[in-house]
Every structure is written in C-alpha cells, then in structure tokens.
Amino acid sequence: MWTGVIPAVTTKFKPDGSLDHAEMERCFSFQMEAGCDGIIVCGSLGEGPMLSHDERIDVLRLAQSVTKGKPTLLTVAEAGTREACDLAAKAAKAGASGLMVVPSPIYHTDPAETVETLRAVAAAGDLPVMIYSNRVAYRVDVTPEIMEELAADPRFVAIKESSDDIRRTTEIINRLGDRYAVLTGVDNLALEALAVGACGWVAGLVCAFPAETVAIYRLMQAGRLKEALAIYRWFRPLLDLDVSTYLVQNIKLAEALAINSTEHVRGPRKPLSGARRAEVEAIVRQAIESRPALPAAA
Numbered sequence: 001m002w003t004g005v006i007p008a009v010t011t012k013f014k015p016d017g018s019l020d021h022a023e024m025e026r027c028f029s030f031q032m033e034a035g036c037d038g039i040i041v042c043g044s045l046g047e048g049p050m051l052s053h054d055e056r057i058d059v060l061r062l063a064q065s066v067t068k069g070k071p072t073l074l075t076v077a078e079a080g081t082r083e084a085c086d087l088a089a090k091a092a093k094a095g096a097s098g099l100m101v102v103p104s105p106i107y108h109t110d111p112a113e114t115v116e117t118l119r120a121v122a123a124a125g126d127l128p129v130m131i132y133s134n135r136v137a138y139r140v141d142v143t144p145e146i147m148e149e150l151a152a153d154p155r156f157v158a159i160k161e162s163s164d165d166i167r168r169t170t171e172i173i174n175r176l177g178d179r180y181a182v183l184t185g186v187d188n189l190a191l192e193a194l195a196v197g198a199c200g201w202v203a204g205l206v207c208a209f210p211a212e213t214v215a216i217y218r219l220m221q222a223g224r225l226k227e228a229l230a231i232y233r234w235f236r237p238l239l240d241l242d243v244s245t246y247l248v249q250n251i252k253l254a255e256a257l258a259i260n261s262t263e264h265v266r267g268p269r270k271p272l273s274g275a276r277r278a279e280v281e282a283i284v285r286q287a288i289e290s291r292p293a294l295p296a297a298a
Helices: 021-033 053-067 081-093 111-125 144-150 167-176 187-195 210-221 225-242 247-259 274-289
Strands: 004-007 039-041 072-076 098-101 129-133 156-161 181-184 200-203
Touching: 004 039, 004 210, 021 039, 021 053, 021 247, 039 053, 053 072, 053 081, 072 081, 081 098, 081 111, 098 111, 111 129, 111 144, 144 156, 144 167, 156 167, 167 181, 181 187, 187 200, 187 210, 187 225, 200 210, 210 225, 225 247, 225 274, 247 274
Parallel strands: 004 200, 039 072, 072 098, 098 129, 129 156, 156 181, 181 200
Antiparallel strands: none
16 A cells, blocks of 8 residues: 655744744655655654654644645554554544554553554554554564454555564565565664565654655665666665664754754653764764766666
8 A cells, every 4th residue: 555765754843932834834845846656744753752743743834735635643642542543543533544553662562462452452443454563662563463464454554674683574475475564663773674575664864864765665676786786886885874762853953964954852851962962973974075976877
C-alpha cells in the first residue's frame, strides 16, 4: 500500500515552544518537491510524545494540506492502550491516510499483550496501519511470528522494520511473502534493506537531504546499484546521525545547516552544544561541501 520514500518529519517550534506552522509548511513542501511519496508526522523524530493530542492532529492537518492526497500518517506511540485508541480515533476523524503504531514505549509488552494492543488500536482507528517494529528503541520486538498472527486483519498493511538486523527483512518476506509492505526504518541500513526486498524507506536525514534520499531509492528500484551505492557511501556519515539518542537534535542541526531551518526542540531536549555539536556540524558541513551530482534519470 505504501512504497517509496516517506519522511518521518521533524516538528517545528517557535522560540516560545509553540508550533511553527509556517516553517513546517515550508519544510514539508520541500520534501514533496523533491519527489517524496508521503509524510509521517509526530513520531520519535517528530517529538510526538512531547505534543498534546490536539497539537498532533494540528500537525497532521498541516501535513495533509501539503501532501495533497499522498499518504499522510500519524504516529501512535502512547504509554497506555486507552490513550493510543483515543488518538487513533482522532486521527481517523481528521482524515489521516493511516497510522504508524508503536506498542507501548513505557511498559514492555509480552507477545500476547503486543498483539492485543495493536489490534485494539487498529480497531479504534479503523485505518490502514504500519506496524513500527523497533526493539532497539522500544524494547518490544514485533517478530515475524507476531506479524503472522496479525495478518488476518486487513488493516495491518505495512511494517516499518527497525530491528537493526538486516536479516529481518528477508525473514519477513520469506515467512509472509507480499502480505505486508516492508519499509526500512533505519537510515544507515536503507540501501541494504532495499537490496533484499524492502519496498520503501521511512527516512530521517531526508528532512535535510531529500533529493539524495529519493535518488538512492529510485536508483535501487531501477537496478542501478553502482550509482546508488556511490551516493550512499557519501551519505553514510550523515545517515549515522539518525541512529543516536540525539537523533532529533542531530537532524534539526542538519536541517539548519542544509535548508536554513530552525533547531528549536521541546524539553527536556536541548539543542546540541559543545563537542557534540562541533562533531555533528563538521559531518554536515563536510557532506554539503562534497555533495555528489545526482544522475538525471534518478
């Protein structure tokens, strides 16, 4: 159902901490103009847990005004199932294309609880669902066995595969065929996942470098591995910034340097400073200075 490059966008704030609608509209439009295939709002990178439900619906509606019919998904990552179901219902009422659903990031559910939670949220929203499987960040592993148990419900249509094990993509496809659209969710494993059958990329550094992200995806789909690999090798130090406790600050700094955006975050986060900031800034500036030419056909 969902393929291509789907950015997990950052949420933009004004200096006083309120939502910056104008900057989000500009940055979301930048993604669409580069050829991205949809948008996911209010995930980990989008600081969803720091937003109220009303603010998340506000960001969703703003994104919908920019995507103009392309998939626009809201992330559901609540501590409690009741709250997750409430948010799913609100997203449906607001016209979301679908949901990206994380099992509780606070209580680490066992397999039976994981299945029950995901089913409850899917039923509450009655929308297509991308299951976010990220055992590294959230400690809950949505395994191929769990995916198979959920497969009878047609609302579960896709997997954001972020287990940090490149073998998992092949395991899902071997076990379940084309039952789910499998999208990679780890920036610095993206080319590898696309090479073994992932049909999409839920990307982070795309927020600052959309043209390069789209080019890699399209080249891989065209079987032009050598050209895609050349861009990917240039991109790799940047992509590593997505796999970090500080991914939000890292990527917002990259946006500030690459597309003249802002770095405002919500507490307890603070913008990068000191040695960590200098290190990330050096990586981004080096990438900008050595930016590769992109193949015209990509």
